[in-house]
Amino acid sequence: MKKKLLTILFLCAGAIAWMQVNSCKKNDTKAGPTPVTFTTPPGFPVPQYSFTNNPLTQEGISLGRRLFYDGQLSKDGNFPCSSCHQQFAAFATFDHDLSHGFNNQFTTRNSPGIFNLAWHTELHWDGGINHIEVQPLAPITASNEMAEDIGTVINKLKADNKYPAQFKAAFGTEEVNSQRMLKALAQFMVTMVSANSKYDKVRNGQASFTNTEQSGYTIFQNKCAACHKEPLLTDLSYRNNGMDLHPFLLDNGRMRITNKKEDSLKFKVPSLRNVLLTFPYMHDGRFYSIDQVLNHYATGIISSPTLDPLLTNKIVLTTTERTQLKAFLTTLTDSVFIADKRFAQPQ
Ligand code: HEC
Numbered sequence: 001m002k003k004k005l006l007t008i009l010f011l012c013a014g015a016i017a018w019m020q021v022n023s024c025k026k027n028d029t030k031a032g033p034t035p036v037t038f039t040t041p042p043g044f045p046v047p048q049y050s051f052t053n054n055p056l057t058q059e060g061i062s063l064g065r066r067l068f069y070d071g072q073l074s075k076d077g078n079f080p081c082s083s084c085h086q087q088f089a090a091f092a093t094f095d096h097d098l099s100h101g102f103n104n105q106f107t108t109r110n111s112p113g114i115f116n117l118a119w120h121t122e123l124h125w126d127g128g129i130n131h132i133e134v135q136p137l138a139p140i141t142a143s144n145e146m147a148e149d150i151g152t153v154i155n156k157l158k159a160d161n162k163y164p165a166q167f168k169a170a171f172g173t174e175e176v177n178s179q180r181m182l183k184a185l186a187q188f189m190v191t192m193v194s195a196n197s198k199y200d201k202v203r204n205g206q207a208s209f210t211n212t213e214q215s216g217y218t219i220f221q222n223k224c225a226a227c228h229k230e231p232l233l234t235d236l237s238y239r240n241n242g243m244d245l246h247p248f249l250l251d252n253g254r255m256r257i258t259n260k261k262e263d264s265l266k267f268k269v270p271s272l273r274n275v276l277l278t279f280p281y282m283h284d285g286r287f288y289s290i291d292q293v294l295n296h297y298a299t300g301i302i303s304s305p306t307l308d309p310l311l312t313n314k315i316v317l318t319t320t321e322r323t324q325l326k327a328f329l330t331t332l333t334d335s336v337f338i339a340d341k342r343f344a345q346p347q
């Protein structure tokens, strides 16, 4: 009897030991990072980002997230990407026309929100950057932004006690290099999808507009959607919406990149998703409120050879129409996105 009990105990201990060995083995021989599938929200176009060249993985995204929030990417440690791209402002800079960078200097443009970039083939207000995997080089090296050089950033990451292991988890070896850093940042940024606003829920049949919102939506479709095209709420083209040349910034927009006169004063049409959170508005942040923007479209448009033909007759709205349009714009706020822990500062 006693012997039988012992045998059972022995067998149980053996089984437990075997299970433990096996679970260790599983970790040791793990076949690399965990793939993540990008989900296109219903009704969205096909994303433009080439996921085959930089397959999304949990480890890659999590490395990118850590880099995005890490001051070590800047010269004095104070200017991580997230200092200008704040989650509660849909990753624009809250309440600043221009953002602060290194040595108390200002950026020369208003910081755009970061979301739905998997659909953008060109970045920045003038489209001067043609790939999200090189974009971070611009802010890291700009003397008025992060003011650091890439070699130094890489050395800092190599010396960090956590990064080499995270690079290994994401890319197979502990090698820390700029290409991997850029791929990880891109993985994080392309997963920042904002498609959970009331507007989206209405489109998907999960909610309905109030009468005021619905009237605002109709106005929007008639007066704004030709450029702020659904569902991204930008057609990603460059257009002149009638603002005059800024007296100090002297920013000619798209012409800086193409050197063509016909591109003078054209800027990338911004998405109006989360627009209530991303004030101030326009490439130079000159307007602080939606009302100022609507005043511009009604009475402020400056005529010029490159003014968009859709705006030659301005956009004049009655007081009621304004209220309705603003009600619609409110439905574009994605409170799920700005509270999404996957995009928040890692602990
Ligand atoms: C000092 C403020 C500042 C910092 C720091 C900063 N950015 Fe930006 N970001 C901006 C501004 C301003 C723009 C607009 C630039 C332009 O249009 O010329 C911008 C534009 C962008 C865009 C283009 C968005 C679009 O819709 O075209 C991306 C992507 C981006 N930043 C990512 C990053 C990443 C990644 C980092 C960190 C490596 C970073 N930014 C650091 C201010 C900043």
Ligand code: HEC
Binding pocket: 220, 223, 224, 225, 226, 227, 228, 238, 239, 240, 241, 243, 267, 268, 269, 270, 271, 272, 275, 278, 280, 281, 282, 283, 284, 290, 293, 297, 308, 310, 311, 315
């Ligand atoms: C002809 C194309 C066009 C039309 C029509 C148009 N917009 Fe725009 N909109 C633009 C462009 C281009 C910009 C960016 C201009 C710049 O920064 O220099 C812009 C910027 C904005 C911004 C600033 C967003 C930000 O994040 O900075 C708001 C808000 C806006 N438009 C709202 C509207 C509304 C509301 C309507 C309809 C009443 C409308 N627009 C009609 C082209 C257009």
